Amino acid sequence: MRNPDTTAYGSGGALAGDVLGAYLRTQAVAFLRALRLHTEAAGSAPAGGAAAADAAEAARGLRGAARRIAGSLTTFRAVTDSAWADGLRGELAWLSSVLADEHTSAALPARLLDALHRLSGSPDRPGGAAGGGLAAGPLRAAALLERQLAPARARAHAAALQAMGSSRFHAVVDAVAVLASEVPLDPVAARGPVADVLVPLAAVPRARLEAAVAALPRPAQAPPYDAGQDGSWHEVRHLLRIHRYAREALGEDVARPAEAGGALARQGDAAEAAAASAAAARTPRIAPATAYALGVLHADQRHEAEAARRAFHRIWHPAPTPA
Amino acid sequence: MRNPDTTAYGSGGALAGDVLGAYLRTQAVAFLRALRLHTEAAGSAPAGGAAAADAAEAARGLRGAARRIAGSLTTFRAVTDSAWADGLRGELAWLSSVLADEHTSAALPARLLDALHRLSGSPDRPGGAAGGGLAAGPLRAAALLERQLAPARARAHAAALQAMGSSRFHAVVDAVAVLASEVPLDPVAARGPVADVLVPLAAVPRARLEAAVAALPRPAQAPPYDAGQDGSWHEVRHLLRIHRYAREALGEDVARPAEAGGALARQGDAAEAAAASAAAARTPRIAPATAYALGVLHADQRHEAEAARRAFHRIWHPAPTPA
Numbered sequence: 001m002r003n004p005d006t007t008a009y010g011s012g013g014a015l016a017g018d019v020l021g022a023y024l025r026t027q028a029v030a031f032l033r034a035l036r037l038h039t040e041a042a043g044s045a046p047a048g049g050a051a052a053a054d055a056a057e058a059a060r061g062l063r064g065a066a067r068r069i070a071g072s073l074t075t076f077r078a079v080t081d082s083a084w085a086d087g088l089r090g091e092l093a094w095l096s097s098v099l100a101d102e103h104t105s106a107a108l109p110a111r112l113l114d115a116l117h118r119l120s121g122s123p124d125r126p127g128g129a130a131g132g133g134l135a136a137g138p139l140r141a142a143a144l145l146e147r148q149l150a151p152a153r154a155r156a157h158a159a160a161l162q163a164m165g166s167s168r169f170h171a172v173v174d175a176v177a178v179l180a181s182e183v184p185l186d187p188v189a190a191r192g193p194v195a196d197v198l199v200p201l202a203a204v205p206r207a208r209l210e211a212a213v214a215a216l217p218r219p220a221q222a223p224p225y226d227a228g229q230d231g232s233w234h235e236v237r238h239l240l241r242i243h244r245y246a247r248e249a250l251g252e253d254v255a256r257p258a259e260a261g262g263a264l265a266r267q268g269d270a271a272e273a274a275a276a277s278a279a280a281a282r283t284p285r286i287a288p289a290t291a292y293a294l295g296v297l298h299a300d301q302r303h304e305a306e307a308a309r310r311a312f313h314r315i316w317h318p319a320p321t322p323a
Numbered sequence: 324m325r326n327p328d329t330t331a332y333g334s335g336g337a338l339a340g341d342v343l344g345a346y347l348r349t350q351a352v353a354f355l356r357a358l359r360l361h362t363e364a365a366g367s368a369p370a371g372g373a374a375a376a377d378a379a380e381a382a383r384g385l386r387g388a389a390r391r392i393a394g395s396l397t398t399f400r401a402v403t404d405s406a407w408a409d410g411l412r413g414e415l416a417w418l419s420s421v422l423a424d425e426h427t428s429a430a431l432p433a434r435l436l437d438a439l440h441r442l443s444g445s446p447d448r449p450g451g452a453a454g455g456g457l458a459a460g461p462l463r464a465a466a467l468l469e470r471q472l473a474p475a476r477a478r479a480h481a482a483a484l485q486a487m488g489s490s491r492f493h494a495v496v497d498a499v500a501v502l503a504s505e506v507p508l509d510p511v512a513a514r515g516p517v518a519d520v521l522v523p524l525a526a527v528p529r530a531r532l533e534a535a536v537a538a539l540p541r542p543a544q545a546p547p548y549d550a551g552q553d554g555s556w557h558e559v560r561h562l563l564r565i566h567r568y569a570r571e572a573l574g575e576d577v578a579r580p581a582e583a584g585g586a587l588a589r590q591g592d593a594a595e596a597a598a599a600s601a602a603a604a605r606t607p608r609i610a611p612a613t614a615y616a617l618g619v620l621h622a623d624q625r626h627e628a629e630a631a632r633r634a635f636h637r638i639w640h641p642a643p644t645p646a
Contacts, residue, residue, distance in 0.1 A: 133605045281615045282456045288614035292604045295618020303626045 016079050016197035017190025020072065021183040023249040027068045028180035034061030035173065038164075056106075059099055059160075066096040069176070071245035076201050081184035088179075091172045098163045104272070105156035109149040111273050115297055116142045137293030144290060145280050194250070202246040209239040213316060230271050233309070237264040260315045267308035274301035339520035340513025343399050344506040346572040350391045351503035357384030358496065361487075379429075382422050382483075389419040392499070394568035399524050404507035411502075414495045421486045427595070428479035432472040434596050438620055439465045460616030467613060468603050517573070525569040532562040536639060553594050556632070560587040583638045590631035597624035 038058035044051045070092040073085040120138035163169055189197055212235055217226075244257035277298040281291050361381035367374045393415040396408040443461035486492055512520055535558055540549075567580035600621040604614050 133607070134601070278457070281611065284456070286611050288604065288609050288611055291611035291614035292618040292621075295615040295620075296622040297618075298615075299619040299622030299626070303622070 014194045015190065016076075016192050016194050017183075017185045019194050019198060019251070020076050020079050020190075020249060021185060024069060024072060024183045025180055027065045027072070028176045031062060031065035031069065031176050032173075032180060034058050034065060038062060056103070059103065063096050063099045063103070066092045066099070067241060068245045068248070069179070070096065071242045072249050075205055075242060075246045076198060076249065078201060079186055079189040079197060081186060084184045088172075088175050091168070091175070095163065095169065095172055098160050101156045102160040105149070105153040107269065108272055108276060109145060109153060111269060112145050112149075112276060112297065113142050115273070115300060116145075116293065119293060119296060119300075134289045134292055137287075137289035137291075140287060140290040141277075141280070141293040141297065144283060144286065144294075145276065148280055148283070149276065198250055202243075202250055205239060205242040205246055209236070209243045212236045212239050216313075218313060227271065227275065230268075230275075233264065233267055233271070237261070237268060240264060256315065260312055263308050263312040263315060267305050267312065270301045270305035270308060274298050274305060277301060337517045338513065339399075339402050339515050339517050340506075340508045342517050342521060342574070343395065343402050343513075343572060344508065347392060347395060347506045348503055350388045350395070351499045354385060354388035354392065354499050355496075355503060357381050357388060361385060379426070382426065386419050386422045386426070389415045389422070390564060391568045391571065392502070393419065394565045395572050398528055398565060398569045399521060399572065401524060402509055402512045402520060404509060407507045411495075411498050414491070414498070418486065418492065418495055421483050424479045425483035428472070428476040430592065431595055431599060432468060432476060434592060435468050435472075435599060435620065436465050438596070438623060439468075439616065442616060442619060442623075457612045457615055459610075460612035463610060463613040464600075464603070464616040464620065467606060467609065467617075468599065471603055471606070472599065521573055525566075525573055528562060528565040528569055532559070532566045535559045535562050539636075541636060550594065550598065553591075553598075556587065556590055556594070560584070560591060563587060579638065583635055586631050586635040586638060590628050590635065593624045593628035593631060597621050597628060600624060 035058075038055055038061075041051050041054035041058055044054075070089045073080060073089040073092075077085050116138040120135075212232070216232055216236060217229065240257055240261050244254050244261060247254050247257060277294045281294040281298070286294075358381075361378055361384075364374050364377035364381055367377075393412045396403060396412040396415075400408050439461040443458075535555070539555055539559060540552065563580055563584050567577050567584060570577050570580060600617045604617040604621070609617075
């Protein structure tokens with residue numbers, strides 16, 4: 001990050017505890033509101049498409065607030081009551097991982113079936129008018145993927161429902177409800193100025209992110225797509241979130257991290273979809289038309305992942321603007 | 324073309340016949356030199372890879388010179404002895420089409436086998452270490468494509484050999500040899516200034532090209548890839564050649580048409596390769612791993628065609644440069 005943005009509180013006289021406390025309280029309120037919306041959507045009858053969309057939107061809000069609270073407790077641990085912060089952070093990590101599994105296991109088949117639907121609709125594609133013997137491929141591939149991915153989706157949904165009915169979850173909600181009114185802080189650190197306390201702490205995840213990004217192969221050197229790098233990209237996505245939430249807590253502009261995060265999300269979704277179509281193609285005794293459609297699907301998703309990787313680098317290393 | 328480049332001869336006092344005659348003589352000499360190299364390469368023993376590469380390079384030179392002469396005789400027909408020009412143009416069109424068939428029928432399988440070779444070598448790809456049951460796919464797809472495309476390549480090679488041994492070909496060579504020393508021109512038009520005679524004639528293929536490019540869908544509106552548009556792209560490639568040769572004859576800068584032509588050549592090659600892999604996947608009773616590799620290959624080539632289409636638009640409609 002060659003152009004460090006200005007730190008909103010960096011030069012003012014605000015106290016670290018006030019700024020962090022306000023951010024955590026805001027996120028706690030957002031968590032509780034999302035939980036209420038989720039409960040309403042889940043309880044509404046009949047449970048149609050609109051209710052499911054509301055529930056998914058509420059779950060997204062819940063995940064986002066849980067990640068922000070957990071991220072802030074990590075980055076700014078020294079400003080909080082550390083024992084309390086470590087406990088809550090672990091519980092929020094558990095919750096957001098359960099919710100993320102539920103989201104991913106539903107989003108992956110939706111993405112694949114949508115791409116196959118477009119394949120079968122295009123005049124040029126295997127299922128199109130000119131497809132000949134390949135016409136049934138996308139439909140058969142969709143049926144195969146649906147069959148293979150439905151159990152994982154059902155399991156993740158059941159796990160999320162079970163988690164949200166557990167006493168462990170209720171304890172998390174109670175802790176967040178307390179947080180909404182009163183944030184347990186370290187009495188000394190909380191009274192320090194933002195610039196002396198929070199800003200140096202926020203530089204830590206930023207440095208870790210910079211190192212992880214620097215370790216990514218740049219598009220010019222990189223082979224077209226290498227699934228072996230999916231882990232590095234996943235790590236960058238995780239570190240970018242932590243960095244972004246630290247900036248948010250400091251009241252800084254997060255437009256660029258948010259845009260870069262969008263590219264990383266597209267990268268991750270496409271890479272996962274490419275892997276799932278390759279895995280499905282290893283199913284014994286599938287028809288050649290099915291395998292062909294899965295090959296097209298795999299390559300299309302791989303290209304989307306590549307495009308998202310290039311987009312991330314463009315956002316993160318912008319070309320120097322002419323003076 | 325919003326920035327018409329300067330016309331090298333446009334403002335000078337050169338005569339149309341002198342300028343066109345010099346260009347045609349140069350191309351006739353290039354034709355005869357390429358023919359000599361081709362004969363030498365074909366006659367060299369043993370006929371190894373180097374000789375085959377020399378023969379291919381000489382055939383490329385022959386095609387280029389034949390196209391340039393035929394293109395100039397089309398664009399500047401009014402400045403030539405029209406009956407002679409029409410006859411030679413037709414014979415050169417026959418010759419360059421035979422040579423182009425030979426080139427394409429060899430380049431297509433080479434491109435596909437090369438792409439499959441890269442597929443089988445990549446850790447991420449169907450034939451890679453993690454490929455499991457898909458590992459044999461690229462090799463089997465390569466064998467299938469080789470089997471399907473070899474007859475057409477052999478036929479086109481035989482047709483080119485036969486053509487170049489025919490009396491029809493010898494008559495073309497005789498006519499080009501005459502052209503190398505004396506260009507049959509229209510006595511009145513040839514004495515006009517370049518700006519009044521050649522420049523308006525060169526504007527005709529330029530206008531046709533502009534219209535054909537304007538009729539292409541722009542990337543933003545276009546669906547990702549539509550094989551139904553291959554014909555329009557082929558037409559633009561043909562018109563761009565005619566335009567480029569007219570500019571060459573006028574001594575104008577051809578860097579941009581040459582670069583745009585390179586993008587169109589990549590587009591055409593990739594589109595043809597995508598179609599060939601889809602066609603091969605329609606072969607009855609192929610193994611799923613073969614079909615999967617052909618699907619990946621098809622989509623990869625389709626993406627290369629898309630990228631080349633975008634590159635052409637970027638070259639042809641450059642972003643306005645900041646003042």
